[in-house]
Amino acid sequence: MYRVWNFLTNYSLLLIFGAAIALVWANVDAHSYHLVVEYPLWFNDHVGYDLHHWEVALGEDAALFGHAETAKVLTVHYLVNDILMAFFFAIAAKEVWEAVILKNGSLRGKKAATPLFATVGGMVGPIAVYLGIAALLGSDTYDAVANGWAIPTATDIAFSYLVGRIVFGAGHPAVRFLLLLAIADDAAGLIILAIFYPEGDLAPIWLLLSLVSAIAVFFLFNRLPRNLDRGDQTRPKSTWVRQKLSFWPYLIAGILSWYGFAQSGLHPALGLLPIVPTLPHADRAFGFFADAEKHLTDLLNHTEHLLKHPVEVILFFFGLMNAGVEFSAIAEPTWLVLAGLIIGKPVGVLLFGYIGAHTLKLGLPAGMRTVDLFVIGCVAAIGFTVSLFVASVAFDPGPVQDAAKMGALFSFGAAVISIVAGKITGVRKIPV
Template sequence: MYRVWNFVTNYSLLLILGALIALVWANVDAHSYHVVVEYPLWFNDYVGISLEKWVKVMGEDASAFGIHETEKVLTAHYLVNDVLMALFFAIAAKEVWEAVILKNGSLRGKKAATPLFATFGGMAGPIAVYLGLAAIMGSETYDAVANGWAIPTATDIAFSYLVGRLVFGAGHPAVRFLLLLAIADDAAGLIILAIFYPSGDLAPVWLLLSFGAALGVFFLANWLPRKLDRGDQTRRRSTWVRQKLNFWPYAIAGALSWFGFAQSGLHPALGLLPIVPTIPHADRAFGIFSEAEQYLTDLLNQMEHALKHPVEVVLFFFGLFNAGVEFKDIGDATWLVLAGLIIGKPFGVLLFGWLGAGPLKLGLPQGMKTSDLFVIGCVAAIGFTVSLFVASVAFEPGPVQSAAKMGALFSFGAALLSIVAGKLTRVQKQPG
């Protein structure tokens, strides 16, 4: 349990602190909060939101910063959401990559089949509930909120895992099932962000820069030294690259890849994803909360450990710059996001998990029963981090975006729902 709590304190407590400060600040002095979030750090022609959009968002406050003739503005909000959050998504991508590609990876083989079916249900269910209820509310509401359909599909991996252990006990097979579902959910979420939520007009040719940087750094800093070292037990070239160049080739490639994503119209926060698979990694997976991971010395794990504290700070500012919602903005989108999470998730996971385990004969882990799928769905309804992020890109700043963000914040209530569901379905806690 210490390892889990350590992960949560590393990556989530500062995020919550930032979110709480934002909520208080926005409801005490919304104007100053708004100005700080959209504060211009650099007027330029290369990076940031368009000057026209920034002037629209800032309103009358834009004139206080003078008249500029640049094309873009690097704001505090853009720096956090579009630049620095790339580090957070790189860490998420690292876990997904290891789960898929490495020996003993949690998303490999038949053991992952039923969780993958349940993941699909955990995304289809929230979408159906969100859009279905929006349609019932009328065409005006539907048109206003429809683009937020992906917000309730997310699962906050750290908090869901912690709550899952509280509900099931550390030794229950449902906890591992939940972790597999959450990892697969993260992978699907990254794909959804890339495909359905571009940050601007698409210019796919710029992706050649991103993938060219990935191929180049893999060839020069990974594959070539290993090939030249064949037959050399001292591995001189690989050792020189590792000791002298260390992470720098990948950092440079990452910067190029990020810029390629930003110019291509895909969300730049995903810009480091092509680089993650090129970094030398361990030959087998031990699991996201495995004690063994802290002792691994491969470059990919070393980089993850080095990023731990910077990402903590990034998540604090992410919470601070995204959770500042005024309570008066609670509206239809709030309840639609919440309904998608706390209704769509549990029933979607139950239905598709049952389909995979029963009719398709993929089975459930020994010690799990069908009713556990519903409880897992309740736990997975904690959206928070990624739900907040999707809400920030799905809608333009304004009442609808604020209402949707409040729904993501309210999803913490799913923790209580999970405990109640566990009691009602008579979950037998199994200590680890």
Template structure:
């Protein structure tokens, strides 16, 4: 049973199961599906979506006439998308942080230059295709309706892209490492886009000072100060006591404060743990995302990630369940725009910008990689799935446009098949470990 569970979680199959259940459920009984998604767990003044808006939209369905003097309602959907998904983004932020800060980080120095330029192409290309097709193919009316979703096809699902990349190139091919660098940089850019362009409410930037204060306090009291007091003492008694007795709990408390501050600031609260991630004590090296060796690192940052791995997989199951329930009759212009942005914009954007970096800019490619491999990498990176679904859910209000855009994000999983075909046609030579 343990091996089965490991297989399911290592290959992120829980997310796929959740999405498939949602698709079937929504197309059999859409009313009961949405009834579960928007189920009110707690009416309160601290956490949740706007209670007044929820009442006007769903109150009658739940036979609720009055809720009293409360301002928020914690729904099942809000709990997963806005609260629990914060742990998913924290893990993504951990990989980005290590890639940037560590001496052997994959996004430090010249070795990251070409992947970073290619990442820019992997964002510019999809945006150009999405907005260009919306205006010139579907017309100005459709353009006005869908323009806010420009960031949906910029996303790359790092987990699935990595797995498909290994299938196409083999685990030992330098293109797999290149793909990981690109996906990590894409994640970093995606977090910035969510924070800047998709606020969840009216902006109150001053509240971010609360988040900053929580991050500084937890870093100073539970990271810097114990190490400072242990200076010159090889036994490190204070740091060891903090690590063994308090573990991640101070950071979890600081994370809760930061999350609340993000909610109150108007930024998407799922990003609320990001300021806390850099404050955790970390090792002086990293083996790379999804590396089995990282579970043996004893620093608190890697230990916390290891503890979160399986819970986050379960969270992704519920994320798929609560976000992928789209009726097939919802397919429309946003579906094809998201798909075109991913399947056309990503490969050609990465190919063009990667070629510019490797050739005219003289930044080069890793030994063993060809220019045409950039196109295949772009096909693999076109799997938007998880992050595209998330962006679609915040880019548009619930309704036909959001559902159609989500369908495009779901269909992007077809890029896996496109990648395998592209690999065969371009004669990729698989290299195993």
């Protein structure tokens, strides 16, 4: 895609900047912050949060906005989290798709087996710690926080990659292992969001709109031109579609797919996922953060490059809309999320990675030690982006959600823990 430093500068720093502004704003003037976040853009019967949900979130200020009785309201928060973030998840899905489907994809074959086992541990461990400690705190606490079990399962790819390079050095095999784990974690996270965190009453029939849109755009604008060009190396039909129509048919299909997800009850931020595999793509991938990938001219990579700057801005607003938590909100969910990430991740990655590498004899990459699995788990404990997102859908607006978000923000502390763990375990940094 892009060099890792450019990626971190363009994406992650804007996200941090937005989150920092939100934290300051919410702790200086919480009322104005929440008024902006929940500001209604459109009262309607088709798209947005349930009107009652919005009235509860905004409280007495809801009376300031006179409106006719509608079923839904499209707010600034919904625009960012449910509509615009669909483009971010589409980029994540593109990386997962290439890793799985292409011949040299990083999640294909035996080389991915141990990282996949470690990924399972990196999800089971946090869930066990989160729910286990919650149960020890009593049934009232458990009932209040149980729905947030998926929050500490997330791994922020960009930040974990940066910290992994600092701890291991860019040339260490553990860095690639970490990337494989993070990509697989992303894939599992998308599945968890779709299955366990619907945004309303499920109406699966609407998913037919998404399915039909994906099938139609694939056969009409991908498969059909290639079939018509069979035997003609100049590929005139495919070239015409590529140059004249570009990504527009897929954008229209994406809008229909998104609407299908929104009406089905599944989280609409995942609405573009069925369209991603339908775009024509190169038969090779150079790997996550690979600079050479920018030279690929297939429509899938071209579309990703076009989304680069818009997604930068989207992530800034995502941080702004979701990280505005008052420090007084720190409570049990904060420590549960942190414990799940900082304790559950390293232990789970080490345990399951050991089973995969030694019990099942799948092995570790050359130059990587078993103890490095623990350090990788510490690095993977940086949840941030996806943890924030899951917290926003796992709980209704209020003290529990705010406390859980604070835990996701505090997961940056895993970077320091990772560096210390690397020193203690004797990690030898390997430069490029």
